[in-house]
Amino acid sequence: xxxxxxxxxxxxxxxxxxxxxxxxxxxxxxxxxxxxxxxxxxxxxxxxxxxxxxxxxxxxxxxxxxxxxxxxxxxxxxxxxxxxxxxxxxxxxxxxxxxxxxxxxxxxxxxxxxxxxxxxxxxxxxxxxxxxxxxxxxxxxxxxxxxxxxxxxxxxx
Amino acid sequence: xxxxxxxxxxxxxxxxxxxxxxxxxxxxxxxxxxxxxxxxxxxxxxxxxxxxxxxxxxxxxxxxxxxxxxxxxxxxxxxxxxxxxxxxxxxxxxxxxxxxxxxxxxxxxxxxxxxxxxxx
Amino acid sequence: xxxxxxxxxxxxxxxxxxxxxxxxxxxxxxxxxxxxxxxxxxxxxxxxxxxxxxxxxxxxxxxxxxxxxxxxxxxxxxxxxxxxxxxxxxxxxxxxxxxxxxxxxxxxxxxxxxxxxxxxxxxxxxxxxxxxxxxxxxxxxxxxxxxxxxxxxxxxxxxxxxxxxxxxxxxxxxxxxxxxxxxxxxxxxxxxxxxxxxxxxxxxxxxxxxxxxxxxxxxxxxxxxxxxxxxxxxxxxxxxxxxxxxxxxxxxxxxxxxxxxxxxxxxxxxxxxxxxxxxxxxxxxxxxxxxxxxxxxxxxxxxxxxxxxxxxxxxxxxxxxxxxxxxxxxxxxxxxxxxxxxxxxxxxxxxxxxxxxxxxxxxxxxxxxxxxxxxxxxxxxxxxxxxxxxxxxxxxxxxxxxxxxxxxxxxxxxxxxxxxxxxxxxxxxxxxxxxxxxxxxxxxxxxxxxxxxxxxxxxxxxxxxxxxxxxxxxxxxxxxxxxxxxx
Numbered sequence: 148x149x150x151x152x153x154x155x156x157x158x159x160x161x162x163x164x165x166x167x168x169x170x171x172x173x174x175x176x177x178x179x180x181x182x183x184x185x186x187x188x189x190x191x192x193x194x195x196x197x198x199x200x201x202x203x204x205x206x207x208x209x210x211x212x213x214x215x216x217x218x219x220x221x222x223x224x225x226x227x228x229x230x231x232x233x234x235x236x237x238x239x240x241x242x243x244x245x246x247x248x249x250x251x252x253x254x255x256x257x258x259x260x261x262x263x264x265x266x267x268x269x270x271x272x273x274x275x276x277x278x279x280x281x282x283x284x285x286x287x288x289x290x291x292x293x294x295x296x297x298x299x300x301x302x303x304x
Numbered sequence: 305x306x307x308x309x310x311x312x313x314x315x316x317x318x319x320x321x322x323x324x325x326x327x328x329x330x331x332x333x334x335x336x337x338x339x340x341x342x343x344x345x346x347x348x349x350x351x352x353x354x355x356x357x358x359x360x361x362x363x364x365x366x367x368x369x370x371x372x373x374x375x376x377x378x379x380x381x382x383x384x385x386x387x388x389x390x391x392x393x394x395x396x397x398x399x400x401x402x403x404x405x406x407x408x409x410x411x412x413x414x415x416x417x418x419x420x421x422x423x424x
Numbered sequence: 425x426x427x428x429x430x431x432x433x434x435x436x437x438x439x440x441x442x443x444x445x446x447x448x449x450x451x452x453x454x455x456x457x458x459x460x461x462x463x464x465x466x467x468x469x470x471x472x473x474x475x476x477x478x479x480x481x482x483x484x485x486x487x488x489x490x491x492x493x494x495x496x497x498x499x500x501x502x503x504x505x506x507x508x509x510x511x512x513x514x515x516x517x518x519x520x521x522x523x524x525x526x527x528x529x530x531x532x533x534x535x536x537x538x539x540x541x542x543x544x545x546x547x548x549x550x551x552x553x554x555x556x557x558x559x560x561x562x563x564x565x566x567x568x569x570x571x572x573x574x575x576x577x578x579x580x581x582x583x584x585x586x587x588x589x590x591x592x593x594x595x596x597x598x599x600x601x602x603x604x605x606x607x608x609x610x611x612x613x614x615x616x617x618x619x620x621x622x623x624x625x626x627x628x629x630x631x632x633x634x635x636x637x638x639x640x641x642x643x644x645x646x647x648x649x650x651x652x653x654x655x656x657x658x659x660x661x662x663x664x665x666x667x668x669x670x671x672x673x674x675x676x677x678x679x680x681x682x683x684x685x686x687x688x689x690x691x692x693x694x695x696x697x698x699x700x701x702x703x704x705x706x707x708x709x710x711x712x713x714x715x716x717x718x719x720x721x722x723x724x725x726x727x728x729x730x731x732x733x734x735x736x737x738x739x740x741x742x743x744x745x746x747x748x749x750x751x752x753x754x755x756x757x758x759x760x761x762x763x764x765x766x767x768x769x770x771x772x773x774x775x776x777x778x779x780x781x782x783x784x785x786x787x788x789x790x791x792x793x794x795x796x797x798x799x800x801x802x803x804x805x806x807x808x809x810x811x812x813x814x815x816x817x818x819x820x821x822x823x824x825x826x827x828x829x830x831x832x833x834x835x836x837x838x839x840x841x842x843x844x845x846x847x848x849x850x851x852x853x854x855x856x857x858x859x860x861x862x863x864x865x866x867x868x869x870x871x872x873x874x875x876x877x878x879x880x881x882x883x884x885x886x887x888x889x890x891x892x893x894x895x896x897x898x899x900x901x902x903x904x905x906x907x908x909x910x911x
Contacts, residue, residue: 175610176593180552207611214612214769215593217552233514234709234745235671237759271596271763273553274517276671276743277342277377277678286555288345305445307572310580311458314449314573321450338438340524341556369447372525374438375679378697384438 154192160185161196170201175211179218188222216268224259224266226304229283233272239279240294245269247297248282264304329388333366333411335359336384340373347399348381354403355383364411379421385410394421428695430657432665433518433641434681437525442560445567448528454573456647457532460539461581469540470496473643475651477663482508482599482636483711483740484816485662485729491633494623496541498631505537505546506627506634508604512551512596513712514763516743518667519637521679523550523557526641527564531574531587533643538585541633546585549604551592561589596713596767600815601626601634603769614769615815636741638667658684662728666739672709672746673700685726688718692746703748707831711740713760713767714820716827717753736827738820752849753832754839758786760824768817775818778809782825792852794840802829848910851895855911860885862907869899869908 164181168174178197183189189212198205212218230245249255252265259266275281278290282300289300308314328334337343337352352370359366376382379396385406386392395406396419409415431437440447448454460469474489495503507530511519523530534546550558565587568574576584595613597603603613605627626632642664646654655663662684668691671677675697682691688708692698699705707717716737718725725731732739747756761783770776782805785798806822813819829836838844845853858869858878863885870878870886877893880886888899888908900908 171610173608173610174590176607177591180591180593203610210612211610215595217592217594234712234743234759235515235677237514238672238745238747238751270553270594271512271767272514272516273341274511274520275342275345275377276515276517276669277380278345279671279677281345288341290342290345305567305570307570308579309572311462314454314458314579318449318452318455321446325450336439340521341554344556369441370443371439372437372442373521373679375434375521375681376676377678378676382438 157186157192158196158199161193162200165197165200172201172203175201175203175208176215179212179215183218188219190220222259222263222266225264226266226284228265228267229270229273230256230267231271231273231275231279231281231283232269233276233279235276236272236280241280243294244280244282244292244297247294248301251298251301265301328367329386331365331388333359333364333388334384334386334392335366335368336371336374336386337368338372338374338376338380338382339370342373342377343380343382346380350400351381351383351398351403354400355407358404358407362407362412376421376423379419382421387411387414394423395419396421428686428690429681430665430683431681432645432654432657433522433529433638433667434679435526435645436529437521437679440526442525442527443563445528445564445571445573448526452644452648453528454532454568454579456644457535457539457573458579459647460536461579461583466496466540466542469536469647472646472651473540476646476654477651477658478639478642478646478654479662479729480636481638481642481666481741483513483714483738485739488635488639491623491635492537492540494621495543495631495633498624500631502545502628502630503541503543504627504630504632505534505541505543506601506604506608506622506632507534507546507548507640508599508601508634508636509548509550509554509557510592510599510604511554511637511741512599512767513714513741513743515669515671515709515712515745516741517669518679518742520554520557522637522641522667523554524560527557527561528568529644530637530640531561531564531568533640534587535574535578535585536643536647537633537635537640539583541631543633544584544586546587547590547608547627548587549590549592549598549608552594553592558589558591565589595769596763597769597815597817600817603815604634605632612769614771615817617814638742659726659728661730666727666742668742668744670696670744670746672744673703673748673751674698674746675700682727684728687724687726689723691727691744692723696746699746699748703750705746706749706751707747707753707756709737709745709747709756709824710743711738711820711823712743713763714738714816714823715740716823717747717756717831719831721831736830737823750847750849752790752845752847753828753835754786754845755790755847755849757825757828758783758790761786761821764817764821768821772812772814772818774809774812775814775821778805778813779818779821781805782809782822786825789836789839790845790850790852792839792843792850794836796840799829799833799836799840854895855890856888856893856895856897856899857909857911858886858888859907859909862905864905864907866905868902868904872898872902874898 598613607613865883
């Protein structure tokens with residue numbers, strides 16, 4: 148697909164997404180969520196398309212994307228791993244879980260594996276503290292996790 | 305769903321629902337299964353499936369409900385069973401195997417099994 | 425055992441199907457709204473909430489009725505009701521449970537608030553990390569709309585109230601009401617100076633009432649059962665109940681709802697089932713990153729807004745993390761500062777730069793390079809950050825430091841002077857040692873050591889080379905003779 152075709156595809160999708168919210172700048176966060184769900188991340192091209200459609204300066208869009216930890220300009224892995232580092236999980240050994248994932252996947256927190264299969268981030272409290280320590284892979288929640296279970300879980304994907 | 309056109313109509317509906325609930329409590333087994341984030345992460349969906357499947361085969365009539373958090377995260381998945389005329393009993397750490405045991409032992413034969421949670 | 429819990433906020437959680445509005449209606453759902461609309465008396469509704477003594481459950485503890493009154497007194501063509509469902513405190517999951525288990529209780533309360541203050545539009549600002557709560561809210565909103573219990577001409581009374589959802593995107597600071605409002609307007613969640621308060625100029629510069637999920641979840645019971653009933657529960661200054669999310673090293677981890685004034689001992693030992701593995705209780709952290717620690721000295725403190733403040737902590741949203749003898753309080757303070765540094769919006773210098781300095785000092789201490797003057801610096805910086813920060817995040821971020829310094833000074837002292845961590849947590853300050861008498865020379869530890877730090881011949885006493893040891897703990901797990909200890 149040529150560069151122009153790709154740009155058009157992005158623009159068309161962005162127009163569709165923004166249209167669901169009546170191109171209202173107040174709904175920028177919801178628009179960005181939807182755009183990220185579709186494109187997998189929020190590269191410059193997507194941000195600039197959104198800026199054009201809802202008539203907000205691109206710098207403001209970038210300011211919002213860079214402020215909120217949910218939004219990423221780097222492609223997420225096919226299976227995004229979120230390791231909860233909330234207090235309850237911390238107290239129940241979340242650091243060990245993080246180290247184990249880093250070891251087994253050979254990536255550091257915030258990175259994506261070379262094959263694009265997994266990306267890893269820490270989250271501040273998923274709210275499942277009853278099951279601490281907790282890890283989410285996609286929308287699936289794993290609770291009461293032990294470091295020696297990490298390898299088995301990775302193999303599920 | 306019908307539009308509720310007035311407060312009086314709402315009161316009537318509430319009253320009707322309460323009567324039905326009272327009747328159900330007297331004649332049916334009420335089974336409540338927690339389906340909050342912690343519950344689902346601990347495997348409660350499979351437990352719900354078992355109750356739905358197995359209770360159909362039983363002659364006793366039952367009402368099976370998915371509910372929110374019972375606050376007992378330490379023992380998820382949790383299931384609350386209320387037999388007509390008895391106090392509710394909450395079972396913890398329920399998996400498909402224990403679900404079948406609860407049906408066989410407690411629901412059918414009134415025998416309590418291990419893992420009952422005292423709610424305080 | 426008679427229940428210590430009184431379920432007001434959690435009355436329906438675990439009992440009704442949140443995806444079936446009729447379950448909610450059967451339990452008198454929407455009758456409080458019907459009562460208010462039938463009376464037609466907005467002021468009376470505000471008075472009931474004022475009289476009940478309900479205080480904001482998000483952490484601030486501001487009297488709810490007073491807030492409603494303030495907003496209702498402003499003249500404006502448009503007003504808004506906002507429900508703060510951003511529950512960002514790590515360790516708190518009360519709001520998530522209410523939204524997943526009894527979403528209608530919040531919707532009904534928002535409509536009642538709208539009626540009382542003169543608003544016809546409301547929003548729930550919910551964090552994106554709660555997909556199940558979002559799903560259940562959407563179902564509840566659609567069902568309520570279909571039944572004419574939300575939307576236009578509710579129950580045929582001519583009162584309109586529409587609720588929309590707005591999403592967070594992983595910023596703790598958006599729990600602060602002015603930052604939340606900014607976020608709702610599609611902007612960076614940077615707090616602004618108050619006054620003006622949102623009650624006067626909030627969302628879209630209109631009078632806005634912002635309340636937490638748990639605050640709203642109390643409203644319908646107060647309307648149905650009366651202000652006197654509610655104020656008969658709790659203490660003089662803190663009426664009603666509080667939902668606590670008990671987490672950490674306690675046996676019965678979960679959600680509990682107790683009358684204000686319940687003691688910490690009752691919470692941890694009676695309801696909470698005591699400390700896991702019968703270890704020694706050390707501290708209970710309340711108020712999340714804005715709070716402090718309660719220690720064994722506070723076990724018999726009745727928990728309410730005032731007593732927690734006096735103890736150097738705060739109620740916060742209700743997250744309570746229980747810690748035992750294996751938790752290092754200096755590391756806990758560092759953990760909270762790590763969080764705060766990450767979550768600071770960056771707008772004001774005291775918070776943005778000050779918290780970084782606090783973190784660096786704590787990091788220095790936990791890595792064995794602390795000096796006595798660092799302890800003085802910690803205290804002084806903390807006080808400056810508290811008094812000079814723009815918003816609640818910065819104003820309370822040093823609390824974990826001040827609280828742990830005050831209650832666990834000995835531990836800080838040991839880290840700095842003796843270079844020891846009594847909880848054996850801080851890696852730089854611990855050593856793995858082999859007890860000569862117990863070691864049989866099986867070599868299991870040597871084989872499993874990733875750093876080749878164990879040396880010794882078969883059937884001979886083994887030794888650990890402290891220079892090479894990375895303190896991973898693999899050896900201690902492998903040893904079947906209790907021959908390895910952490911010092």
